Amino acid sequence: xxxxxxxxxTSNNRDLQKIERQIDRRHFLKKTSLGLGAIALSxxxxxxxxxxxxxxxxxxxxxxxxxxxxxxGLPHHLPKAKxxxxxxQSGGPSQMDLFDYKPKLVDMFGKELPESIIGGQRLTGMSxxxxxxxxxxxxxxxxxxxxxxxxxxxxxxxxxxxxDDLCFMKGMQTDQINxxxxxxxxxxxxxxxxxxSIGSWLSYGLGxxxxxxxxxxxxxxxxxxxxxxxxSLWGNGFLPTEHQGVQxxxxxxxxxxxxxxxxxxxxxxxxxxxxxxxxxxxxxxxYGDPEIQARMSQYEMAxxxxxxxxxxxxxxDEPDHIFELYGKDSRDPGTYAANCLMARKxxxxxxxxxxxxHQGWDQHNNCPGGLKHQCKKTDQGTAALxxxxxxxxxxxxxxxxxxGEFGRTVYSQGQLTKENHGRDHHPKAFTMWxxxxxxxxxxxxxxxxxxxxxVIKDPLHVHDFHxxxxxxxxxxxxxxxxxxxxRRYRLTDVHGHVVKDLLT
Amino acid sequence: xxxSVPDFVLFLGRFHPLVVxxxxxxLFFAFVLEVFSRWKKxxxxxxxxxxxxxxxxxxxxxxxxxxxxxxxxxxxxxxxLDTHFWFGIATTAIAFLAWLIRxxxxxxxxxxxxxxxxxxxxLLVILLSVTGHYGGNLTHGSDYLVKYFPxxxxxxxxxxxxxxxEDAQVFNHLVGPILDNKCASCHNESKKKGSxxxxxxxxxxxxxxxxxxxxxxxxxxxxxxxxxxxEPHHDDFxxxxxxxxxxxxxxxxLTYWIDNAKGxxxxxxxxxxxxxxxxxxxxxxxxxxxxxxxxxxxxxxTVNMVTANQIVDLEKxxxxxRELVFDSGLYEVVLTPNSLSKDNGQGALKKLEKLxxxxxxxxxxxxxxxxxxxESLKIVGQLPNIQKLKLNNxxxxxxxxxxxxxxxxxTSLNLYGTQIxxxxxxxxxxxxxxxxxxxxxxxIKQEDIDELAxxxxxxxxxxx
Numbered sequence: 001x002x003x004x005x006x007x008x009x010t011s012n013n014r015d016l017q018k019i020e021r022q023i024d025r026r027h028f029l030k031k032t033s034l035g036l037g038a039i040a041l042s043x044x045x046x047x048x049x050x051x052x053x054x055x056x057x058x059x060x061x062x063x064x065x066x067x068x069x070x071x072x073g074l075p076h077h078l079p080k081a082k083x084x085x086x087x088x089q090s091g092g093p094s095q096m097d098l099f100d101y102k103p104k105l106v107d108m109f110g111k112e113l114p115e116s117i118i119g120g121q122r123l124t125g126m127s128x129x130x131x132x133x134x135x136x137x138x139x140x141x142x143x144x145x146x147x148x149x150x151x152x153x154x155x156x157x158x159x160x161x162x163x164d165d166l167c168f169m170k171g172m173q174t175d176q177i178n179x180x181x182x183x184x185x186x187x188x189x190x191x192x193x194x195x196x197s198i199g200s201w202l203s204y205g206l207g208x209x210x211x212x213x214x215x216x217x218x219x220x221x222x223x224x225x226x227x228x229x230x231x232s233l234w235g236n237g238f239l240p241t242e243h244q245g246v247q248x249x250x251x252x253x254x255x256x257x258x259x260x261x262x263x264x265x266x267x268x269x270x271x272x273x274x275x276x277x278x279x280x281x282x283x284x285x286x287y288g289d290p291e292i293q294a295r296m297s298q299y300e301m302a303x304x305x306x307x308x309x310x311x312x313x314x315x316x317d318e319p320d321h322i323f324e325l326y327g328k329d330s331r332d333p334g335t336y337a338a339n340c341l342m343a344r345k346x347x348x349x350x351x352x353x354x355x356x357x358h359q360g361w362d363q364h365n366n367c368p369g370g371l372k373h374q375c376k377k378t379d380q381g382t383a384a385l386x387x388x389x390x391x392x393x394x395x396x397x398x399x400x401x402x403x404g405e406f407g408r409t410v411y412s413q414g415q416l417t418k419e420n421h422g423r424d425h426h427p428k429a430f431t432m433w434x435x436x437x438x439x440x441x442x443x444x445x446x447x448x449x450x451x452x453x454x455v456i457k458d459p460l461h462v463h464d465f466h467x468x469x470x471x472x473x474x475x476x477x478x479x480x481x482x483x484x485x486x487r488r489y490r491l492t493d494v495h496g497h498v499v500k501d502l503l504t
Numbered sequence: 505x506x507x508s509v510p511d512f513v514l515f516l517g518r519f520h521p522l523v524v525x526x527x528x529x530x531l532f533f534a535f536v537l538e539v540f541s542r543w544k545k546x547x548x549x550x551x552x553x554x555x556x557x558x559x560x561x562x563x564x565x566x567x568x569x570x571x572x573x574x575x576x577x578x579x580x581x582x583x584x585l586d587t588h589f590w591f592g593i594a595t596t597a598i599a600f601l602a603w604l605i606r607x608x609x610x611x612x613x614x615x616x617x618x619x620x621x622x623x624x625x626x627l628l629v630i631l632l633s634v635t636g637h638y639g640g641n642l643t644h645g646s647d648y649l650v651k652y653f654p655x656x657x658x659x660x661x662x663x664x665x666x667x668x669x670e671d672a673q674v675f676n677h678l679v680g681p682i683l684d685n686k687c688a689s690c691h692n693e694s695k696k697k698g699s700x701x702x703x704x705x706x707x708x709x710x711x712x713x714x715x716x717x718x719x720x721x722x723x724x725x726x727x728x729x730x731x732x733x734x735e736p737h738h739d740d741f742x743x744x745x746x747x748x749x750x751x752x753x754x755x756x757x758l759t760y761w762i763d764n765a766k767g768x769x770x771x772x773x774x775x776x777x778x779x780x781x782x783x784x785x786x787x788x789x790x791x792x793x794x795x796x797x798x799x800x801x802x803x804x805x806t807v808n809m810v811t812a813n814q815i816v817d818l819e820k821x822x823x824x825x826r827e828l829v830f831d832s833g834l835y836e837v838v839l840t841p842n843s844l845s846k847d848n849g850q851g852a853l854k855k856l857e858k859l860x861x862x863x864x865x866x867x868x869x870x871x872x873x874x875x876x877x878x879e880s881l882k883i884v885g886q887l888p889n890i891q892k893l894k895l896n897n898x899x900x901x902x903x904x905x906x907x908x909x910x911x912x913x914x915t916s917l918n919l920y921g922t923q924i925x926x927x928x929x930x931x932x933x934x935x936x937x938x939x940x941x942x943x944x945x946x947x948i949k950q951e952d953i954d955e956l957a958x959x960x961x962x963x964x965x966x967x968x
Contacts, residue, residue, distance in 0.1 A: 063819045064812055073830050078804060391967025393896060393918035393942035
């Protein structure tokens with residue numbers, strides 16, 4: 001079969017046979033003896049494919065090809081942010097124990113949460129069957145910090161130093177009350193898996209700033225406990241596969257098998273890949289399956305990552321005072337702090353979207369202790385990242401996002417004591433913050449009622465958050481679309497408004 | 505007109521614009537057949553003419569009835585309607601007549617010599633055209649057909665173009681164009697859907713069949729604002745389905761006119777309390793660049809496009825180009841770190857000089873980590889439109905910064921990791937547009953910043 005693959009590739013798969021019966025470009029050109037019509041047609045089909053050759057491209061062609069590859073009619077307007085780092089706090093951090101200060105709750109300790117506040121909301125199965133919903137004031141102490149006088153609890157001593165760079169969104173609202181749909185919604189704009197994640201949309205729409213590294217990289221803190229994370233959160237959905245997030249392992253080697261095996265110098269790898277590329281090209285000509293192209297581009301990316309990743313993953317050239325800034329965890333690869341530091345290096349190298357996850361914010365019981373532990377693991381790294389980006393001038397064109405998939409209830413799940421309580425999921429009001437490129441520093445948007453239960457001023461729905469995020473990177477969220485199964489999709493689907501009040 | 509017309513009649517009436525094309529087609533085809541049969545001397549072609557005439561006459565009659573039903577809605581101006589009405593009936597009558605002549609039920613001996621068939625058909629085509637024209641005027645407005653007529657254009661009294669937002673008339677410059685674009689195709693002098701017209705201030709104040717449409721000073725209660733804010737699928741939503749809805753900005757302008765300008769037709773922006781977001785929208789509408797005084801962004805310049813050759817030339821030298829707004833010709837240019845260090849001074853200068861080939865197109869420039877010399881910044885100082893400039897991690901001294909004082913659009917300057925001293929802080933004060941300066945890891949200390957005695961000094965970020 002190998003000898004005559006230029007004559008006809010045949011398959012025993014019926015779907016592929018169908019494709020084979022369609023016009024075979026090579027045969028078509030041969031039959032028409034390279035007549036004018038054939039040339040005109042092949043130029044319609046894509047001029048660079050006309051003679052099937054890949055080796056004849058000049059350096060200029062390659063430059064232009066790479067340049068044009070990134071042009072999809074975007075950006076729609078001048079971007080504020082060149083890159084984004086999303087610090088995802090998975091599990092649903094409690095807003096009223098961290099940022100949404102509710103002093104009146106102290107006097108209401110243990111009282112029943114009024115039905116007028118719950119408003120007939122359907123609660124989860126975990127606390128919905130409780131005979132009583134007693135109000136649990138925060139056990140943390142709040143103080144105002146910075147020129148912006150932002151309230152932050154003593155659970156986050158490091159973050160309180162940078163509040164003047166943060167833009168709090170205290171009226172966040174989501175549609176989902178359980179982890180998997182809520183986190184999927186937050187990351188892809190839809191509660192069911194299968195839609196492209198934010199980073200994939202940006203990779204697809206805006207292209208790459210560094211051909212040697214993936215455009216979209218995911219980092220997950222090691223030893224994460226709690227709700228599981230899954231690859232569909234950084235998946236490409238129906239977008240071409242090369243736009244999916246590349247997950248770096250949380251450990252010493254972020255990507256395995258990058259180094260050459262023993263007794264192999266790697267010198268002929270380029271040659272090998274070129275030949276493999278040629279074979280894949282033949283397959284691509286025959287079937288036109290976009291997955292073949294994705295595979296080819298992923299092989300190329302893997303080849304480049306052999307040199308680019310060890311360089312960027314090597315934190316040894318960071319000076320001591322930087323490690324001190326991020327905290328002692330940062331010397332331990334795979335921790336949240338180390339990932340923050342690595343994220344900064346990735347952003348510096350031109351990675352467009354870094355999605356960082358830290359699990360364990362799901363305090364159904366022992367909320368005070370659990371939160372303290374979570375903050376201890378993350379607070380210093382988060383604040384250090386802000387400071388570090390700022391001193392390098394990168395906060396000017398980098399958007400930092402912090403937040404979970406929903407908030408938590410003011411009433412206690414399980415038993416309430418003076419020292420301890422639990423909190424259940426709460427989608428109707430929670431707090432997130434952004435910092436950096438294009439958002440107002442030292443600003444707070446949205447307000448909740450005295451129970452941090454309902455938003456009473458400036459609600460901000462997840463779709464609006466997505467629309468605003470896209471706006472900051474120069475994308476009109478209504479115009480970045482992809483046609484799939486007969487209709488055009490976008491990150492915000494049919495929703496979303498840019499919240500101009502958040503923008504500088 | 506009263507509202508006693510049954511809905512069903514109106515429902516049928518709306519089929520008039522659809523059905524009306526049948527007689528047009530049939531009758532015109534009869535004419536074409538007649539002309540061709542004479543020209544080609546082929547009598548076979550004439551056999552279809554009676555059928556075409558008959559169908560044209562019948563469908564014309566149906567169209568007349570439907571048209572009458574549509575006219576009962578009262579949405580149309582009476583005079584224009586009358587003309588269309590009578591011409592329509594005349595066309596139908598003549599069509600019947602022509603059919604009868606053709607099948608020789610009527611013989612007009614006196615006219616035999618005039619080829620009665622062709623004359624009847626010609627008359628029909630003329631009538632069709634006239635009727636159709638009046639019908640079109642009713643639907644689209646009387647100036648629709650020749651609005652874009654290229655010669656001898658008779659301009660309406662041209663508005664004086666404004667150069668300052670304060671001089672703009674709230675109604676004539678801002679509100680009027682929105683109404684003309686989005687509303688006037690159905691609400692004009694000749695076509696008054698819901699008896700409402702936007703053609704002048706009197707008509708607007710008069711309102712429509714449901715009463716007044718604007719309450720001065722109270723936009724949220726004004727019908728014209730209520731209607732555009734409804735759910736798009738609501739029956740009363742304006743503009744109706746299929747037409748382009750108003751944008752958020754346009755609604756904001758209308759609201760501003762009713763609320764802040766009290767629905768006044770003569771007042772100017774200067775006399776009305778104008779919030780910042782409105783002045784931004786208004787400036788964009790009028791093609792004015794928003795004034796820098798209100799702390800907004802620096803307007804983007806209009807520049808020539810960069811050619812493919814220029815891109816290739818620069819990319820070959822190690823620059824990466826990325827267009828910041830699609831098809832604007834405005835670019836972010838990044839010089840790959842460490843790509844100059846191999847060259848000695850002269851080679852590096854030659855490389856940077858290439859930037860001058862697209863000097864107006866560069867909005868963001870990054871030359872970080874490239875062993876830049878003070879002298880090379882003279883080239884950077886010649887790039888007039890730069891807004892963000894990254895020079896960090898280069899061995900630059902205070903002399904380098906003096907080359908940058910003529911950059912009038914510069915908002916962000918990154919100098920961390922250079923050898924500048926507090927002297928440069930004085931130089932930087934000359935760049936008025938500057939908002940952020942990054943000076944971590946330089947010889948500048950907190951005391952130097954504290955000692956600065958300038959108003960409006962950009963934020964200096966020192967780091968840790």
